[in-house]
Amino acid sequence: MKTNNKLCLSFLIGFLVLPIVPTSLVLAGEEQRAPPEARTAGTLGPAVMRAISEIQEMMQPEDPDDEPDLEGAKAELDDLYERRFERMNDFEKQTVLNFYTNYWLTLENYPEAISTFEQLLEIEELREDTRLRTLRSLGQLTAAEERWRDSIRYYELWREASLEEDDVVYRGLSYAHYQVDELAEALPYWIAYMELLLTQGEELGRDDYSYLNGLYFQLEDFESALPLTKTMIVLFDEQTDWTNLSAVYASLDDEERRVRSMNVAYLKGMLDDENRFLNLGQSLGGIDIPSSGAKILVDGIEQGLVEETEENLTTLTQMYLLASQYEAALAPALEVAEMSESGDGYDTYGYLHYVMRNYQEAADAFQMAIDKGNLSNRADTLLFLARALIELDDFEGAKEAARQSADAGGESERRSATDYITFIESTESRFNIIAERRQDAIDFYEPYPSLID
Structure with a gap:
């Protein structure tokens, strides 16, 4: 300032x-009598x-x-x-x-x-025009020395004495009130400053609009900030304007328009940092467009703007999961599993294979998750291991995993695991009955020895 x-x-x-x-x-006729002292x-x-x-x-x-x-x-x-x-x-x-x-x-x-x-x-x-110039100058000089109250006082004295308004005075009053945290008082002076310039046929600069929008934001007057921000987009179409538009919609609890405005900024190539890519990607997932959210995260990674950290890759995996794009989720899920200090990454990787009916890969991943440890829900991982093993007809392995699940969890997990053990035994029984009948059928239809021989 x-x-x-x-x-x-x-x-x-x-x-x-x-x-x-x-x-x-002045000195013409000086040879005449000198003027009196009282002039x-x-x-x-x-x-x-x-x-x-x-x-x-x-x-x-x-x-x-x-x-x-x-x-x-x-x-x-x-x-x-x-x-x-x-x-x-x-x-x-x-x-x-x-x-x-x-x-x-x-x-x-x-x-x-x-x-x-x-x-x-x-x-x-003192001549009136000189008095006005002096008051105006004092307003500026005291502002330069950060004597904001004095600056306000001199500018107000100027306005009381002047028959006309002045853009420097309006601007100075707004700045001074802003510096002493009197934002509500600063606002009307800045609006008057802008209106005066427009009345005089002068063009307003971007900084003029930005300062006014900053006041609206700090005063939380987002209803006023919205049309002004849209005007700035029409006039200047800069990245900050689109970011502000998204922020205004967020403050007005208009989530759909917030995401739309951010998406337009992305399509215009105006997203240039990790936070904005992640924000937009996750926001699209939040309004049931996870596939688009995943594409944006991938684009950010490919541009080198989004770092391939465990957290970011987990977010990408979740976007694919929400979009039911399980195969696409495998690669980032495996990266997370390999870099994570817990087994949760392998648990997710196993789940993806499970829903894709790759039961052997699922069972292997669940076992790796258990071996790595530090699981968020060990009982759940063991139960999914049991489900994968039963699909592989490994009933003993499935029952052992289910028993461990019952021991690892609370009352709810214990009930689920016990019920699943019952299901495994029932399934094993049916499997054995079918196997026996199959064998009986094979024996019944065993061909007789050839009569010719």
Whole structure:
């Protein structure tokens, strides 16, 4: 904020310099009787004029090759001030103090400049335009020194005295209120600033809209932020605008539009970091479009924006699971299983093979999960191992896995495992009966020995 104020202040020196009336005009007829000491408030006496002309030449030489003599100008100003200031008329005082302000501003000594400007305001017959310029400058200078309350006070005094409004004043008031956390007070001044520029036919910049949108966000006025953000998209169409639009919809609890806006940003190539890819991918899964979510995560990985960590690959696996794309889920699931410190990765990998009816691969994966340990639900993994083994007609292995499941879990898991043991035994019994009948049929239809032999 201070840098912006300094940029504004760089124009103050040229703005405040008062044109000096040529000496030849003021001194014409000097051979006549000298003017009385008591002069009108709007003229410079000959002595003051000569001194001011010399000081101006020191500060702003006519020859551009000459260096300003600021030290000499300051010495002459101090001498003039000490000798004559108390006897000067108001216009002469104003002129001398203006040169002091120019000197301090050239050195960027804003505290001294502020003090001199405040002294200007004490002049009884100060011209109204000068008073307004002084108040406006004080608003800027005190802001540069982060004296925000003083800045507000001087800008408000300017508005009380002025018949017109000024964009610098509106902007300064908004900034100052913002700096003292008076966001509600800062908002109307910024809107007035923008409206004034538009009325004057000037074009607003992106920063103008961004500052207003920042106020809306901090005030949590998302109803107002929504149309403004849409306007910024139409005018500028930048990544930040689309990100803000998604954030606005999130704050308005419009999840569908939040995801849509983020998806449009993705299609426009405006997602450039891991968090946004993950957010969009998971959000699409949350609104029952997991297949698209998985594609976006894969795209992020291929672009090198999404790191292939255990957590991210687990998310990708889950997207494939939600989309019932089991075969596509196998590769990331296996990577997770190999890098994970727990057996949960192999448990998921086994489940994928199980639903694909690859029972041997499923049983192997479940066993690897059990061997690796640190399972989130050991009883569940053992029960799925039993289910895979029964599909392989390994009834003894299935019963052993189910018994271990009963021992590993709580009451609910124990009941499920016991019921499954009963199912295994029943299935084994039917299997054995069928096997016996099959064998009997084979024996019954065994061909008789050949009569020819």
